[in-house]
Amino acid sequence: MATTSLLRLPLHRGGSGSIGEDRRQLCSNRPVFSDALWAALRRDALNSPLARFMKPTPVVAMASSRHWVPSASVPSAVGLIDDRFRNWGTARRILYGVRGARSGGRGRCCTGTSNVGHETGANRVKGEGGVEIKQGEEDELVVSSSALGKFWQGTEGGAVREAHDNGASSLGLQNVNDVEKDLDSAVFSPADRVAQGNPGGLRHSFEDGRISVPEEQVSQYADSNGVVHDSIETELQSPGSGGASPKDNRSDYKPQAKVEPVFLEVIPEDLVRIHPDLSDTVGLFDGQQPLRVVEQAQKEADVEPAKEWDWWPSGLQEDQIKIKPDVQGKYGREMAAAIQAVQLACMLSQRVQERLLRHEEKAGSKKDKSLITVADWGVQAVVSWVLTQSFQGEELSMVAEEDTKGLRGQSGVDMSQRVVNAVNECLCEASVVGIAPPKQPLGSYEVLKFINKGTALGGPTGRHWVLDPVDGTLGFVRGDQYAVALALVDDGEVVLGVLGCPNFPMRTAWLGYHHRYYRLAMQIAPPDPSLWHRGCVMTAQKGEGRAWMQPMIFNGETFNEFHAPREVSVSSVVDPADATFCEPVEKANSSHSFTAGLADTLGLRNEPLRVYSMAKYAAIARGDAEIFMKFAKAGYKEKIWDHAAGVLIVQEAGGVVTDAGGRPLDFSKGRFLEGLDRGIVACCGKSLHNKIIAAVDASYNSSTL
Ligand SMILES: Nc1ncnc2c1ncn2[C@@H]1O[C@H](COP(=O)(O)O)[C@@H](OP(=O)(O)O)[C@H]1O
Ligand SMILES: [Mg+2]
16 A cells, blocks of 8 residues: 655745635636746655656746646645636645545546536545735645545646546546547656556656656556556556446445545645644545545654644643533523623634734725724634534524635735634633633634634524624724624524623723723723723623623633623613713714704703714613614615624613614514614613604704715
8 A cells, every 4th residue: 555645845825716615616726836836846856756757848838837747646746736727816725535546437538527526426625715825925735645646737728637547537628529638648647658658758857847757667656556556457448438427427436445545735834834624624435434634644654743733722621611601591502602702702802903903913904995804704703613612513504794705815815814813812712711622723724614604694584693793893993992793583583692892891981982092091090800991791682671791701811700790771861961872983884963963953962972883782781871873874784783782782771772763673684684764773761762763753854864
């Protein structure tokens, strides 16, 4: 049995690509960079057995479009690059697995993308991408492979073909003739060449920019790797069955006993630091157990294991963690998990905010020009991870603000790396909220997977978690108020709300100030730790008629009695003259002039409290202010995650929240608050609320909204 080895080659970062969601696309979206690879091979792999199997191709050709790089058959391997694939984004990780020597098992020329993937089980490819590789940066290619001939080739048509030394399959090439044509000019392996009566041209040198292998090595290969050679011959003896659907053939498919799996993994160097759990990335091969590829490859090859995370907590078992939020009620279990998720995620957001303020971190922008930071993605990943952990075996539907688009493509490389690091840095401390950290740091693939769980559409039936990972991003970036808002919608109704407000101080007096002043003041006169100077988490369950507040976990604390929730309730003010109203800081998000007109009509004398984020709902719920109004420009569609948690908390604390027509907000229509009448009005009580709704009706038509 030939050994599997893991070869790490320095790889010049030079392109980008994304791994398609469809596994069958994966191969053709796989960017490896030939020119860099070529250089790497020259430098590092010339003396390895790999050199024997390289196609004698001029360097110039290697750097352009058609070239081969053998990936297996040898205890080292490589991948392929085609310049045109450079725009396809980069795999943050490419993992390639093959079990069995044949691809579809039908001779040399099998066509069609279905040759790769789950249908035959011959090639199982799975993955997810999104990290770009930056031009000019050094990267590392990690390849593990074993004794099966396998090659990659870019073709003129823009397709990528995989070819096995015992046969070939094409990806994206529909025409058998095309494949044949390409195969004619291709070298599969020395053994293949021998079989074709064309063993010449393989000389072990780099003369004229060629890498070539002497014939002796070819036969040597055949002798010492009889397994592979045998399988090649077997295949070559029964050609011509190509063209049949791999699916049709599935029941006939039998992996060849002597052939080892081949795995090709490409991990950018910085991501190698985060050694991922690859088990679910590889998938099943014909019903067999998933293979832990890298582990296996490392074991077989006896190579240095992936870098250890020396700071990762070890030996921590879930049952050793005693501190957990104790929540009663119909949704007690969900509430406990939601509190854990929000408390933990706020640790991440707080770190990121500090870094932003120290300029160690910077914000990016989304397509719609709104800001986004590591924290938006990081919090979403952490919350998604906690919920997944807490409800294992149950389907998780999550409607969340972020997707992973911004983590893909050229511009996403750096950000995605920072997100992965921030997530692991946070999960490492999961035990402070009573959850065992993952056994090892999450890989980028998993982090993206957790973020992507937030793409659910919601709707009138079933349970949907609703998350705004960082509400009030502008406030967040400015070092001011923001909220991590998580709610549960059950059959269209919000039944649970958790609002993490890391900068929302216990002292109401500070609320109206820019957080910067608050921080300054804290430096001058450090607060008594029993005062919740550092933020709070507000919670409520539907129907309880009560809302709660607990201090935010801070600086490595764990849950303790001090974190026990305390009940909060809305203000009892009924006279508008004594009432204070909150509104967004940004005029763009709500018309200040319209609310000023309303305030005037109603006789509201206090200055408005302008606060970023859903912290405004928190302020109403705990009686810091009496009214929250938001009147966005006509045409703006409010999102459910911007309100779900806050609305429930205010209602359960005794307040009233409706649209400007006096109707309840409808969380059952998907990701948007469909049918919202003009704006949103949250109030501490019914009488004040009625007055506001009447005032809106009186002045709306004359407004400029
Ligand atoms: N043009 C607009 N009109 C109204 N709301 C808007 C808006 N653009 C963005 N928002 C929403 O207002 C939220 C911020 O609220 P506030 O202004 O009260 O701090 C944003 O949440 P994110 O910061 O999570 O994107 C966003 O959802
Ligand atoms: Mg928001």
